[in-house]
Amino acid sequence: MPRFGTLDVAAALADAPQVGELTDAPHWELPEATLMQINWEVADEPSLALTPPACHPSIPPYLSFFAGRYPDSPVGPFTLVQLRLVVRAGIRPRGYCLGAVCDSAEATDALRSNWGYPVVQGEASLSVRHDRVQARAAIGGRDVVIATLTQPETIGGADLMPFDNLHLVRLPDGSGAIVQIDPEYAIHSADRGTPSLVLPDPQALGMRGGISLDLAMVGFTFKADTDSAGALRPRSAPPAFQARRLAAKAPAVFLRTGSPSGCRPRAYGRGCPDRSAHRGVRGARRSCCQQAGCPAVVPSRRLWSPRWAVPGDLIGGDSTSIRCGGLGAARLCTPVADASIVRCRKPR
Amino acid sequence: MRFGVFYELSVPRPWTAESERTVYLNALEQVRVADEMGFHSVWAVEHHFLEEYSHSSAPELFLTACAMQTKQIRVGHGIVICVPEFNHPVKIAERAAVLDILSGGRLEFGTGRSATWTELGGFRANPDTTKNSWDEFVHTIPQMWMQERFGYEGQYFSMPTRAVLPKPYQKPHPPMWVAVSTPGTEMDAADRGMGALGVNFTTFKAQEERVQEYRRRIQNCTPAGAFVNDKLAAANFLFCHEDSAQGVGIGGRMIQNFQYLAGQLDMAKEAYPTTGYPSPGLLAATRRQASSPGEPGQPPEGIAIGNPEQIIRELKKWESVGVDQINFLLNASELIPQEQVLESLRLFGTEVMPHFTEKN
Numbered sequence: 001m002p003r004f005g006t007l008d009v010a011a012a013l014a015d016a017p018q019v020g021e022l023t024d025a026p027h028w029e030l031p032e033a034t035l036m037q038i039n040w041e042v043a044d045e046p047s048l049a050l051t052p053p054a055c056h057p058s059i060p061p062y063l064s065f066f067a068g069r070y071p072d073s074p075v076g077p078f079t080l081v082q083l084r085l086v087v088r089a090g091i092r093p094r095g096y097c098l099g100a101v102c103d104s105a106e107a108t109d110a111l112r113s114n115w116g117y118p119v120v121q122g123e124a125s126l127s128v129r130h131d132r133v134q135a136r137a138a139i140g141g142r143d144v145v146i147a148t149l150t151q152p153e154t155i156g157g158a159d160l161m162p163f164d165n166l167h168l169v170r171l172p173d174g175s176g177a178i179v180q181i182d183p184e185y186a187i188h189s190a191d192r193g194t195p196s197l198v199l200p201d202p203q204a205l206g207m208r209g210g211i212s213l214d215l216a217m218v219g220f221t222f223k224a225d226t227d228s229a230g231a232l233r234p235r236s237a238p239p240a241f242q243a244r245r246l247a248a249k250a251p252a253v254f255l256r257t258g259s260p261s262g263c264r265p266r267a268y269g270r271g272c273p274d275r276s277a278h279r280g281v282r283g284a285r286r287s288c289c290q291q292a293g294c295p296a297v298v299p300s301r302r303l304w305s306p307r308w309a310v311p312g313d314l315i316g317g318d319s320t321s322i323r324c325g326g327l328g329a330a331r332l333c334t335p336v337a338d339a340s341i342v343r344c345r346k347p348r
Numbered sequence: 349m350r351f352g353v354f355y356e357l358s359v360p361r362p363w364t365a366e367s368e369r370t371v372y373l374n375a376l377e378q379v380r381v382a383d384e385m386g387f388h389s390v391w392a393v394e395h396h397f398l399e400e401y402s403h404s405s406a407p408e409l410f411l412t413a414c415a416m417q418t419k420q421i422r423v424g425h426g427i428v429i430c431v432p433e434f435n436h437p438v439k440i441a442e443r444a445a446v447l448d449i450l451s452g453g454r455l456e457f458g459t460g461r462s463a464t465w466t467e468l469g470g471f472r473a474n475p476d477t478t479k480n481s482w483d484e485f486v487h488t489i490p491q492m493w494m495q496e497r498f499g500y501e502g503q504y505f506s507m508p509t510r511a512v513l514p515k516p517y518q519k520p521h522p523p524m525w526v527a528v529s530t531p532g533t534e535m536d537a538a539d540r541g542m543g544a545l546g547v548n549f550t551t552f553k554a555q556e557e558r559v560q561e562y563r564r565r566i567q568n569c570t571p572a573g574a575f576v577n578d579k580l581a582a583a584n585f586l587f588c589h590e591d592s593a594q595g596v597g598i599g600g601r602m603i604q605n606f607q608y609l610a611g612q613l614d615m616a617k618e619a620y621p622t623t624g625y626p627s628p629g630l631l632a633a634t635r636r637q638a639s640s641p642g643e644p645g646q647p648p649e650g651i652a653i654g655n656p657e658q659i660i661r662e663l664k665k666w667e668s669v670g671v672d673q674i675n676f677l678l679n680a681s682e683l684i685p686q687e688q689v690l691e692s693l694r695l696f697g698t699e700v701m702p703h704f705t706e707k708n
Binding site: 002039056058062086088093159161217218 | 397469470609611617621626
């Protein structure tokens with residue numbers, strides 16, 4: 001049985017953002033964004049203590065620093081700097097956001113209340129020069145992170161894989177949830193380079209417990225049209241393993257963002273008769289409405305993972321990713337009510 | 349069609365003093381039974397640092413033990429990592445030659461380059477250049493075997509002229525293979541006259557097309573070694589039981605467990621943007637294939653779990669698209685009790701193998 005995180009979720013929830021009605025989250029188009037990601041291996045044990053019990057640590061554990069400058073958004077331009085711990089949930093790595101700084105009060109409020117970013121307002125910048133890209137964040141005039149990428153070399157947009165975010169949030173009913181935020185990226189250009197990461201005040205970005213940087217992995221920047229994902233939608237067909245784990249160990253639950261367009265279009269959207277349902281939905285031309293009864297949606301009962309889930313087994317799997325047709329579409333997961341209901345048969 | 353078994357040697361937590369020894373001893377017992385049943389080959393991976401998923405970091409030692417305890421079954425590096433930070437090519441050539449000698453000329457020499465950040469980062473290897481170093485290694489190692497003395501000035505290693513010893517027992521050298529971990533690598537194999545090991549694709553139609561392309565290209569290859577090995581092998585799961593429901597149920601749990609462990613791996617592309625790994629790799633394809641939607645009580649298409657009739661039906665499909673060999677994973681995380689694994693092997697050997705023409 002792979003290891004799970006040991007985060008004290010109840011304690012962490014006290015500081016977690018309070019989100020409103022998840023289905024009310026707006027959809028933001030964020031064109032012409034400049035983004036930077038730096039991956040950096042970290043020490044094992046402290047990172048395990050920051051990993052939610054519903055997730056596995058990555059092997060090896062690593063941080064994913066992520067900064068974005070968004071020149072155009074519904075709340076005006078803003079820069080967001082995040083520090084994320086890479087965890088495994090399903091078959092893809094996810095960036096569990098430890099802390100973030102945003103330079104816009106309006107954006108900070110929206111990011112916290114709509115999508116659960118654990119973000120505080122401060123000074124944040126992302127500057128692009130010929131030979132380097134540098135992101136800085138400060139709170140109250142004190143630097144908390146300086147990340148630099150030097151010696152950039154051009155790579156293809158298909159060569160990189162930005163991670164989706166996971167946020168620990170408090171729901172209106174007082175319960176907790178882990179929300180997955182999965183923006184889409186239309187990448188215009190990308191560069192890879194040598195990273196450096198300075199964390200004068202790691203605690204300010206959620207690096208509690210003495211977590212320490214180990215091996216620099218890689219840094220890359222890219223320019224892309226992206227979005228805020230959209231409204232959050234609970235799933236009713238949980239990946240069985242995670243549902244069991246959630247019920248047993250963690251007062252947390254996965255939800256997914258509402259944009260359907262991440263699913264592979266040919267695997268998921270073909271045959272949807274209700275084109276009108278697509279209006280106003282990002283990616284609608286490539287996906288289906290996902291409404292109950294739509295013939296284009298693969299019924300969950302046809303999936304293997306739930307059928308084979310047996311309480312007590314050392315098994316798992318990300319049925320959602322299978323449902324969507326592959327790695328590019330992995331999504332999580334399930335409402336609280338279903339977390340205790342493992343859809344399975346008894347052992348023969 | 350011929351059949352082999354392959355080993356990741358997964359060791360589930362919690363780890364005890366006996367955990368790894370139990371896994372290794374169980375595997376050796378399975379190999380002895382596979383030898384008795386007439387399986388063609390046993391393959392062992394080389395992986396490092398992949399907690400639980402694979403504790404097979406010294407496959408040449410495991411394969412030597414296999415060779416010492418069996419009579420006919422061939423022993424396969426599946427694969428040895430041809431990246432200088434992992435293995436010096438001279439050491440690869442030497443170790444492989446010793447294994448070939450001790451096994452009496454039963455070595456199948458599989459090559460590859462690793463696909464996870466966990467391993468590449470652990471050895472501080474550059475993901476951008478692993479295919480280049482692999483290419484250099486597979487062209488030089490046969491020369492080390494065939495030439496009395498060998499010297500070389502290359503990009504990824506250089507050495508003054510020395511006698512690389514011992515020489516393999518098989519002459520001119522053992523058959524060479526390439527692990528196909530990303531789409532397109534099977535064509536690299538074809539261009540170099542090497543067998544393609546583990547070609548698992550999403551559909552039989554795609555498989556058939558790639559087999560045809562492999563066959564076409566290998567006709568005009570420039571062999572990396574002294575001869576062409578034009579075989580295609582696919583990886584699969586095996587659990588054979590007289591009762592279909594039990595076969596599918598238990599085998600399905602094994603597949604789920606394998607998927608689950610494989611899902612913990614940080615593939616190179618996930619952690620490090622590079623053109624060297626255009627896709628997340630074979631494991632992802634294997635997971636998708638093994639998890640494709642199916643009918644209740646039926647295995648996914650192409651997967652060898654169920655009763656003998658079901659398995660024969662699926663393997664005939666592989667045979668029909670031109671695959672020469674299927675290598676089976678028999679267990680994952682010791683989920684299936686050893687006795688059931690052995691019974692599955694024996695049932696497969698008596699009820700399924702006779703339906704395939706080539707003597708294994």
